[in-house]
Amino acid sequence: MVLDHQPAFRCGLALLIMLLVASNAWYVYSRSLNLADQYAHHAVEGINQHFARIFGVIDTIQSETVSELQWGRPHQDAEWLSTALHNPPGQAFYALDTPPPPFSHAELGNLTGLGQATALDAAHRREIAVALGLAPMLAAAYRHLDAQGVAWVYYVSSLQFIYLYPFTPSSSYHYSPFTPGGQFWRMAEPTANPDGLRVITPVYVDQAGKGPLLTISQPIWVHGKFHGVLCVDVSVNMLKRLLGSVAEPLGSLYLLNAQNQVVAASQEQALPQENLQQLPVMARYAAGGQAHVRVLAVGNTGMRVLHYLPNHWLALEIAKGCAPGLVAALLLWLALLLLSRTWKLNRELRRLSEHDALTGALNHRAFQALLLRLYQDYQAHGTVFSLVMVDLDHFKKVNDTFGHAVGDEVLKVLVRLARRLLRSEDKVARLGGEEFVLVLPGTDLHDAMKAAVRLRLQLERLHWHKLGLPDKVTASMGCAVVLASDCHAGAVLKRADDAMYRAKQEGRNRVCLDFHGQPPGVQ
Numbered sequence: 001m002v003l004d005h006q007p008a009f010r011c012g013l014a015l016l017i018m019l020l021v022a023s024n025a026w027y028v029y030s031r032s033l034n035l036a037d038q039y040a041h042h043a044v045e046g047i048n049q050h051f052a053r054i055f056g057v058i059d060t061i062q063s064e065t066v067s068e069l070q071w072g073r074p075h076q077d078a079e080w081l082s083t084a085l086h087n088p089p090g091q092a093f094y095a096l097d098t099p100p101p102p103f104s105h106a107e108l109g110n111l112t113g114l115g116q117a118t119a120l121d122a123a124h125r126r127e128i129a130v131a132l133g134l135a136p137m138l139a140a141a142y143r144h145l146d147a148q149g150v151a152w153v154y155y156v157s158s159l160q161f162i163y164l165y166p167f168t169p170s171s172s173y174h175y176s177p178f179t180p181g182g183q184f185w186r187m188a189e190p191t192a193n194p195d196g197l198r199v200i201t202p203v204y205v206d207q208a209g210k211g212p213l214l215t216i217s218q219p220i221w222v223h224g225k226f227h228g229v230l231c232v233d234v235s236v237n238m239l240k241r242l243l244g245s246v247a248e249p250l251g252s253l254y255l256l257n258a259q260n261q262v263v264a265a266s267q268e269q270a271l272p273q274e275n276l277q278q279l280p281v282m283a284r285y286a287a288g289g290q291a292h293v294r295v296l297a298v299g300n301t302g303m304r305v306l307h308y309l310p311n312h313w314l315a316l317e318i319a320k321g322c323a324p325g326l327v328a329a330l331l332l333w334l335a336l337l338l339l340s341r342t343w344k345l346n347r348e349l350r351r352l353s354e355h356d357a358l359t360g361a362l363n364h365r366a367f368q369a370l371l372l373r374l375y376q377d378y379q380a381h382g383t384v385f386s387l388v389m390v391d392l393d394h395f396k397k398v399n400d401t402f403g404h405a406v407g408d409e410v411l412k413v414l415v416r417l418a419r420r421l422l423r424s425e426d427k428v429a430r431l432g433g434e435e436f437v438l439v440l441p442g443t444d445l446h447d448a449m450k451a452a453v454r455l456r457l458q459l460e461r462l463h464w465h466k467l468g469l470p471d472k473v474t475a476s477m478g479c480a481v482v483l484a485s486d487c488h489a490g491a492v493l494k495r496a497d498d499a500m501y502r503a504k505q506e507g508r509n510r511v512c513l514d515f516h517g518q519p520p521g522v523q
Helices: 006-070 076-082 122-133 135-148 236-243 311-354 364-381 395-402 404-421 445-461 490-505
Strands: 093-095 110-114 150-157 161-165 212-222 225-235 252-256 262-265 291-298 303-310 385-392 427-432 435-441 475-481 511-513
Touching (some): 006 122, 006 135, 006 212, 006 225, 006 252, 006 291, 006 311, 110 122, 122 150, 122 161, 135 150, 135 161, 135 225, 212 236, 225 236, 236 252, 236 262, 303 311, 311 364, 364 427, 364 435, 364 490, 385 395, 385 404, 385 490, 395 404, 404 427, 404 435, 404 445, 445 475, 445 511, 475 490, 490 511
Parallel strands (some): 475 511
Antiparallel strands (some): 093 110, 150 161, 150 225, 212 225, 252 262, 252 303, 291 303, 427 435
């Protein structure tokens, strides 16, 4: 049984537990990455939906603006509103600071531009009227997107005016020669964006006090001519809230724009490592010395979300996930160790119950069980066996003269010698005192005699003087083989014992055979 091989058993058990722990750790590691991936995708999906709502509104307003500039005529109210433009005293810009009744600032933003209101030509006034005609749509867009963190909605024309919603007085903000210097314009104008693609600016701080913003700029082209840009300013604080919307954040999320600028982060901390913002979109997590990192695309915005998963967090998750497995493995180890110890103890108890405590030879009970088993095997299959009775000569004299300690050593030497000379399947049993019996399975009388003679000769040749004995130690032996006439197992032992007594009577230190049932001529 495997428990009989303690070192191999322990090594195998340790290997098994290591494999269990390693597989559990890999499972927890994979599960943690999967949960982190779900967390990152959830955040990206939230930002995607956020921009999708804004882009949907921009597309609608863009289509209407292009249609009005290309084919339609502005609403009569819009043309009438344009006549309300005036220049504040001493200023080189015009504005709609005071809309005529029944219009109010709640439904109108403000329109400001460079030049004198009274000197505007027809084309200029027509495009202003188109922008004012879009006022209801831009107002509705703002109200619809206000919950999405939209701060401003406006149209900036190449004719140097801007329509802005919600309303802000021209004294706070108006179109100026510096307006085209804004990134919302420079990134969208034809020299920088000849294909007229929608662009998103880097983060900047709003001059009107609405905090950090980024602008989505949609160029307006009609018949191959660039007219201006439709813009929506988005609050960065809203993007931060979207990144940190998960109740239990797994790592840190960073929203990057096309310029590799960190737009927003799920936590108030800078990127822990340099150059991470330059990483491209990645299909899976990349393991580094400090963290696992993955970059996910945010739709067609040109933006990306970088997920930074510190290795110490993963290690903690693996430790927490493996803790039950480690406890179970420890309990398994203790249980199997206890089983091993119990098995070893039981085996030792069994050995002690079957062996003589002094010499290690089989005791009388174990010998009787073995003898019965061999006798039954002979009856069933005809497998012969022989017994050799061994009795040390004058052993009482050794005990009386040199002490029982020396006598005990003599008995142990006899058993060790017999085991060395016999086969592995042969057994030595102690029947009591100085009487022993050799059990020789599958052995006939002739071979039993040779084994007995060899033991007798080797015994008397030992250096007994090392034990303080002046004379050699000898033994008388009797050999018997099982016979068909034996009616019970003890009959074989009785005949071997008789042969041994005959050896003593004939002068000791000799081997006598039991010839009962032997063919004529066997001596």
